[in-house]
Amino acid sequence: MLYKDNELKITNSLTGKKEVFKPILDGFVGLYVCGPTVYSHVHLGNCRTFISFDTIYRYLLHLGYKVRYVRNITDAGHLENDAEEGEDKIAKKARLEQLEPMEIVQRYTLDFHKILGQFNNLPPNIEPTATGHIIEQIEMILDIIDNGFAYEANGSVYFDVEKYNESNNYGELSKRKIEDLISGTRSLDGQEEKKSPLDFALWKDAKPEHIMKWPSPWGLGFPGWHLECSAMSTKYLGEKFDIHGGGMDLKFPHHECEIAQGTAATGEKPVNYWMHANMLTLNGKKMSKSTGNTLLPEELFSGNNEALGRAYHPIVVRFFMMQAHYASVLDFSAEALNAAEKGFNRLMEASKLLKDLQTSESSSIDINGLIAKFYTAMNDDFNTPVLVSHLFEAAKFIQAVKAGKETITTNDLAVLSKEMNAFIFDVMGLTELSEEKEESDSLDIVMDLVLQMRQQARENKDWTTADAIRDKLNEAKITVKDDKDGVTWKAK
RNA sequence: GGUCCUGUGGCCGAGUGGCUAGGCAGUGGUCUGCAAAACCAUCUACAGCAGUUCGAAUCUGCUCGGGACCUCCA
Structure with a gap:
């Protein structure tokens, strides 16, 4: 197995350091990634995170790990804000469009799958939904209450952050001090139920007008947003698992709360390696649904948008993203995308040449050394931009062989073809663009x-x-x- | 305001205490009747100031920019 010969390093957000990856069970990896809240279309920024983790997933597979990749669909519990009258995003959309909440969920889940499919993302092994795991969430709340880290108030249950912080470190992941958090909180209306403004809801009492609600020991209500990930990751990956990923913007409070919930419920920190994918920016600012600074994949693929004025293939966009490291901010522009498109074509041209390259008695460069660089790049915290640079090195060499300036043996050619294909198609998830022969x-x-x-x-x-x-x-x-x-x- | 990240050549983006990724654009060339494409070659850099060091773009401090989180967001 390749993983035995490759020392994979991962930047762990929990420690802030690049660490050698050691799975809990040799040869197996449990990977959980926070999925979307399906109340509207995914935008390109959302997609970047999922493409980043798709690539990570693919490389783990390439190394021979048996990976269980779990990514949730949030279809309940995600409130517009944390005030008491906060409305569930999906319920709100359903109310506005006069649809069943599950119609909203279905519509945008299908959209999400379709778009990610166009980007050639592999589906996760399990894609659980929050509404499908109400019982597990209630059970987890009961555990947390039993352990003394949550309290009930008027049919809602809140996590007691200050109590938790007495024996644990709330803020460990996001590098915050609880005193700063307290001093930084604004007092919002309708939070009187909470002991502290830092406390977050595990369960919310549902008012009669709410359309999404379930019975619980505390009456009719619905689960808090942070809880579903804890409940579902525990169910499918265990109380402690290897990698938890998500967008940078989920680090606080979402992931911080997950750590707190998991630790409060089981006494142990739930995750060994936390990974955070960085934001895609547009006009120098984060793409964000709430500010409207977004670009929809559909607009990009069809060319139907003002910013770009022409269509781009999803795979070209994927390649564009491969040229930046997942942990760096990436700025989106037509110019950058055009550059990526040309580079992509060049790389694909070279890879096509592999099939019928002339071979010789000897190779004029060290093929194995070149291939080793592919692995070194990816082993270093999934550094796709460096991988791409080495693939271009290979592309240049391939062109030179074609021109008769360099030579390669039959054996080396076979190895180079195998590895280049593995990295271009299996690991980076690129595809050859089908020459859409629509013409009659x-x-x-x-x-x-x-x-x-x-x-x-x-x-x-x-x-x-x-x-x-x-x-x-x-x-x-x-x-x-x-x-x-x-x-x-x-x-x- | 608090916490954290970041500032690389015309553009996008890696990297790093000395060996100066890569892509695009530009320039020169090969090819071509011309063009396009393709291929080859090649120039331009590490925000500013001070310090540590034999040596810093890379470490430290300050200044100035940009961003993220602290409300919902991948």
């Missing part, structure tokens, strides 16, 4: 005829006619290229 056969026939006539003109050195044909076709959005090996055309 009749167009092919017509084009053959036209190009033949043009070829005739060229042979007669009738450049005027030949160029006129090319220019006219160009106007009709068909590009003609005269390569050494012949003429090719492509509809734009």
Whole structure:
């Protein structure tokens, strides 16, 4: 197994250090990633996080780990704000659109899957929903109450942060001190039920007008947002598991609360390695639903947007993201995307050349050394941009072999092909863009005829006619290229 | 205001106490009737100031910018 020969290092948000990854069970990895709240379309920023963790998941698989990848769908409990009258986001949308909450959930879950599929994300092994795990959440609350870290008030249950902090460190993940948190809190209306403004809801009492509610030991209500992840990760990955990931913006309070809940319920910290994917920015600012600074994947794929003015293939966007490290902020712009697109094409061209490259008695470069660099890059906290740079190094070499300037043996070629394909397609999750041959056969026939006539003109050195044909076709959005090996055309 | 992150060449982005990723653009070339494409080569850099050091873009301090979180957000 590859993982035995590769020392994988992961930046652990909990310690702030790059650590050697050691799974709890040799050869197995439990991976939990916070999924979306399905009350509206995923935007491109959301997608970046899921693409980042998809790549991480893929590399773990490539190393031969048996990974159980769990990513939740939040379909209840995510409040608009923390005030007592805070409304569930899904219930709110359902009310506004006069639909069943589950219709909202279904619509945006399907949308989420569709979009991630276009980005060639692998589905997680388990995709549990909050509403499907009400019982588990209630049980976890009972454990937390039993252990003395939560209290009931008017049908709601709150986590007692200050009590927890007496024996634990609330703020460990987000590097905050509880005193600072207390002094920094604003007093919101309708929080009188809480002992402290830091306390967060494990269970909320449902007012009669609420449409999403379940019976519980404390009456009709619904679970708090932070709790579902704790309950479901525990159920499917155990009380302690290897990696928990999510967007940087979930670090506080969401993940901090998860640590607190898990520790309060079991006495042990629930996660060994916390990983946080960084934000995608647009105009230098984080993409965010609440500020409207977003770009929808659909707008990008269709070209139907003001910012870019043309369409981009999802895989090109994915490649664009691969050129930045997951933990760095990445700024989105048309210029950067265009650059990525050209680079992507170059890399794919080189990878296609692998199939019928001329081989020689010896290799003029150290192929194994080059491949080792691929692994070194990914072993270093999944450093895809460095991986990409080495793949370009390989691409340059492949072109040189084709041009007869460098040589490669049959064996080395086989190894290089295998590894390049593994990293480009399996690990980074890129695909060859299918030349969308929508054109009808009749167009092919017509084009053959036209190009033949043009070829005739060229042979007669009738450049005027030949160029006129090319220019006219160009106007009709068909590009003609005269390569050494012949003429090719492509509809734009 | 508090906590934290960050500032790299025209653009995007790695990296790091000395060996100066990569992509795009630019420039030069190969090819071509011309063009396009493709391929090859190549220039431009580490926000500012001070300090530590034989040596810093990389460490420290300050200054100035940008951002994230502290309300919901991947």
